[in-house]
Amino acid sequence: MFARLSMIALSVMIAPIAVSAQTEGPQAQGISMEEWAQYCERWDKWDKPAPPFRIHGNTYYVGTCGISSILILGAGEHILIDSGTEKGAETVLRNINTLGVDQREIKFLTYSHEHFDHVGGHALVQEATGASVMARKQIAPVFETGVVLPNDPQAGMHKPMKPVRMGLTLDSLKGLAVSGLSIRAIETPGHSPGAMTWYWKSCDKQEGREICKSIIYADSLSPVSADDYQFSDHPKYLEEYRKGIARVAAIECDILITPHPSHSNMVRRAATGTFEGGMSCREYAAGKMRDLDKRLAKEAAEASP
Numbered sequence: 391m392f393a394r395l396s397m398i399a400l401s402v403m404i405a406p407i408a409v410s411a412q413t414e415g416p417q418a419q420g421i422s423m424e425e426w427a428q429y430c431e432r433w434d435k436w437d438k439p440a441p442p443f444r445i446h447g448n449t450y451y452v453g454t455c456g457i458s459s460i461l462i463l464g465a466g467e468h469i470l471i472d473s474g475t476e477k478g479a480e481t482v483l484r485n486i487n488t489l490g491v492d493q494r495e496i497k498f499l500t501y502s503h504e505h506f507d508h509v510g511g512h513a514l515v516q517e518a519t520g521a522s523v524m525a526r527k528q529i530a531p532v533f534e535t536g537v538v539l540p541n542d543p544q545a546g547m548h549k550p551m552k553p554v555r556m557g558l559t560l561d562s563l564k565g566l567a568v569s570g571l572s573i574r575a576i577e578t579p580g581h582s583p584g585a586m587t588w589y590w591k592s593c594d595k596q597e598g599r600e601i602c603k604s605i606i607y608a609d610s611l612s613p614v615s616a617d618d619y620q621f622s623d624h625p626k627y628l629e630e631y632r633k634g635i636a637r638v639a640a641i642e643c644d645i646l647i648t649p650h651p652s653h654s655n656m657v658r659r660a661a662t663g664t665f666e667g668g669m670s671c672r673e674y675a676a677g678k679m680r681d682l683d684k685r686l687a688k689e690a691a692e693a694s695p
């Protein structure tokens with residue numbers, strides 16, 4: 391199976407890449423984006439089921455109302471980003487079925503960040519699909535043990551997840567490729583040490599014309615931690631955190647989607663019938679930088695007598 395994996399050689403992170411083959415759409419399309427917006431609340435429960443819908447071209451939302459899970463179709467081989475919570479993963483699998491996509495064709499299961507609300511369902515999805523779980527080498531123990539790394543700002547806050555069998559671990563995860571599809575990975579640590587942002591181009595045929603959009607699945611990037619954790623105690627971690635935010639800000643994205651739909655107003659934007667507009671990558675990143683600065687200011691204020 392690993393022979394199918396090809397790393398994408400990357401010198402420039404921000405230029406869009408073409409989908410190398412036109413893919414057949416699934417048999418069903420799920421509901422419309424506007425219907426999904428009716429179905430879900432702006433800040434919804436993580437495990438509330440919702441039907442799947444198409445975001446653009448080969449890219450589908452198969453998550454719950456409160457946690458995203460993104461299915462990107464290649465030519466008979468597909469990539470799934472995030473499985474949701476252990477419970478939410480049942481919805482994810484059902485949604486893949488609803489679309490008429492063969493679960494066994496999901497080759498890679500990857501993630502946004504290694505917390506239970508996004509990868510707690512990995513074990514269930516792996517069991518059902520046989521997908522190869524991908525992660526950077528340093529994060530592999532989180533999947534293998536179900537426990538976050540000691541340097542995670544949220545270490546000690548979550549109960550362990552079901553362990554997962556690792557597919558392939560790489561020092562640096564630059565991207566993933568399957569037949570007819572390649573996606574880029576951008577390291578955006580901060581919310582968790584292994585947090586990733588994903589970026590790809592998706593094309594759609596509309597009235598004979600090909601409409602291509604660059605899609606970004608940007609990680610949460612929010613400075614949330616255990617009570618006794620101070621971001622200001624970890625200058626190196628902070629430096630990487632800021633670099634990740636800057637990488638997101640530098641991307642020209644047509645469509646922004648996020649692991650928590652609420653972080654980028656996905657329900658409100660879906661109501662317009664498109665995720666285009668409403669929030670740019672630059673605006674999203676700027677908001678995250680403000681949140682981080684606010685958090686650091688709070689830590690400084692608490693530290694001063």
Ligand SMILES: [Zn+2]
Binds near residue numbers: 505610649
């Ligand atoms: Zn989360």
